């Protein structure tokens with residue numbers, strides 16, 4: 001990881017670089033970073049600069065053998081330690097080394113924007129109790145007595161250091177206090193409240209500021225194929241948390257899919273509800289595929305779909321009564337509302353709401369989704385324009 005690719009304040013990068021140049025690297029540093037910052041990337045860029053064979057004025061060279069090892073997260077003198085636990089693959093005696101390959105892949109897949117909840121999901125569920133445990137601490141203590149492989153610094157990066165298991169943490173105190181020469185500990189945390197004061201007092205604090213929304217906007221435009229407006233909206237909503245920004249973009253694409261499904265179903269329902277159903281306009285295959293797609297996404301998605309449908313119908317009623325309450329709708333929502341509002345009135349909407357609620361009831365009680373949704377579709381089509 002090069003400093004130029006790390007999303008943090010330039011002044012902080014300069015400060016870390018000058019510490020290296022002036023040979024004033026404090027041996028134990030605590031990176032305190034708000035959620036969704038690029039703290040792990042910063043720690044790696046810092047470590048890479050320290051180990052680089054031809055460091056430049058403001059970044060590592062990126063091409064020396066040491067930098068090449070960093071690119072693969074495989075430098076033998078850099079130990080990345082992270083919370084772990086028993087899993088389906090590691091049934092007993094978990095230790096971070098058993099998960100190193102998985103963790104490196106996780107880091108690269110997320111472009112160093114790593115989040116503890118995502119890592120817990122990788123381990124097999126967000127309710128997992130994962131820690132930096134006693135075995136991990138023993139590994140550090142043992143390593144510390146061995147010389148570095150390449151004659152330079154030995155660096156330990158403890159990610160999510162607040163998950164240092166309480167009974168294990170004291171093992172590290174002596175090592176933190178009297179490390180071997182040329183040893184650097186970087187502890188990364190979002191929250192110092194859960195850390196032992198004895199650990200805190202042995203580290204130098206490096207505060208990483210929250211990301212500015214402008215920085216997030218620029219990065220989103222680089223990382224995703226989205227419009228300038230969407231990038232700017234998401235950057236503001238993310239409130240300094242890049243991981244949250246990514247989530248928002250993913251949610252947004254799911255929501256866009258939901259809106260496309262609503263549009264397709266409404267258009268076919270309207271054609272079906274004509275006094276003489278316009279069969280040419282109802283593409284039954286398309287309707288079936290759409291319903292299949294909704295069902296295949298699982299119950300949570302089905303519930304979200306119905307909630308979105310109800311919300312749009314409510315906005316249609318408001319539009320019909322000339323209430324200016326749809327200003328919060330996105331441009332796609334507004335287009336759907338304007339296109340179909342005329343088909344809905346207080347009477348049929350209240351009946352359609354009843355149908356949606358019945359459908360929700362059946363979904364929650366594990367009814368057969370295919371039957372439940374097909375039934376819902378036909379009933380709503382019927383209610384849009386009751387036959388004489």
Ligand SMILES: [Zn+2]
Pocket residue numbers: 051052053054055060061062063064065066067
């Ligand atoms: Zn280099």
